[in-house]
Amino acid sequence: MLRWRVGLIALLTAPALVGCGGGSDEVTPDPSTTTDQPQVSVDLTTPDSYAKNTDGLVGVQVAAKGSHPASATVTVRFDVPAGKLVTVAYQATQNEADGQHWPALKLSSSPGPKAGLDTLTGSYSVPLHDGDLWRFSLRPQFGPSAEIKNVPVHVSLAEGGQTVATASQDATLTAVTAVRTNTGKTAWTLYRDGRWAEVDYTLTNVSTQDARSMNVGLAVNRCNPDETLSCQADGSLLGAIALQKFDKGRWVSLSGSNGQASRVLTTSLKAGADSQVRLRLAPGTSLAKDVDRAEVVLAWAAPGADGSFNGTDASDFTIH
The missing domain is CATH 2.60.40.2410 (Uncharacterised protein PF12988, DUF3872)
Structure with a gap:
């Protein structure tokens, strides 16, 4: 899982998306004292x-x-x-x-x-x-x-x-943090009946340096139906889930993805500043019936900056 998240951040720093061990x-x-060590x-x-x-x-x-x-x-x-x-x-x-x-x-x-x-x-x-x-x-x-x-x-x-x-x-x-701002009872469920599920974040630059250009992307992982909620990358899931962002007073559909992530926005973020990100998701009819749990991952990276500007935030969802 950690290897996949590193890969996702690498994807965000690649020109195509301009879009831990x-x-x-x-x-x-000492060889002379190994007997009782x-x-x-x-x-x-x-x-x-x-x-x-x-x-x-x-x-x-x-x-x-x-x-x-x-x-x-x-x-x-x-x-x-x-x-x-x-x-x-x-x-x-x-x-x-x-x-x-x-x-x-x-x-x-x-x-x-x-x-x-x-x-x-x-x-x-x-x-x-x-x-x-x-x-x-x-x-x-x-x-x-x-x-x-x-x-x-x-x-x-x-x-x-x-x-x-x-x-x-x-x-x-970490220079940039993400906090989920909608965490009510229905904030952890995706619906197959066409209803939208909103996922809102506040991105904050907690460092003393400006992020001149930062890519923000979204990915969805398949989670195994067990108590450990172990999740693995599955690029097909994002294609089976409709994604929109709130932009300039209206919801706008986001189409297509680059590998495992769909670009949400590219923005700058000054030191100490924050940015609001509002997204919503709705599973489509092509989502496999056996997928009943998923992990929604917001990832961000600043191409050309040091690694402290890269990060991810994951939320676990039940699919009904």
Whole structure:
């Protein structure tokens, strides 16, 4: 799914439409001390959007082979512009019976790795099992600037005061955010009887830089009929759904698509400014009868600008 969204953003930056991965730095034990070293490694993933005052998820994937500690202290560090803050909440349990319990993590500040940066640090403990995926939410209280495009994230696992694994990854700051502005009871349903379903957004440039030209497109994914709502790209769905946008006081039909996306508009967006996008969709008779769930994805990209101006927002719909 992540691979498809990257492809969709690439499509928006292509001239024809003018219209996130993980990384780890495993600790390599000193050969002279490998006998008693636990076989633990960690992989850090930053697959989400990280926008000002918006929560984005970070994943901590653990591998623990052979003899290893029963628990570990997780220490997370964030390098941020001096005086700026992030807030963090962490997943405290993987027991579904306990529900989702995400306490806020207290962060302390210290001088960063270079002038102009602070390092924010916090620690918490987790049980240590092979294959565990622990998550925490990251909410920057600042957007990208000409100098700062991402938040370096570092994680380490320690047992008995000894570090057993580390990983680092950048969380790319998002310059433009999208918020659904119609979220009532009927805002998550598409109708086969010809009724229109409206999907409205506010796009906001939360950075300190202008987006001189930004392409906005819409795509529709097919979702599997299961509880996980796993969705995959399906270019045929968009062709089977009528799409209109509200422009200059009237609804205008949008025809055709480029690959997997239909262009909604091309616009400029100054720093701190926002833009309203009103769309509506209606499934046609050519939509397969077995399609009863779909994911509507708004995507935006600024050709020629840095990647912080690219992003997506997904909404899950039931089709009746």
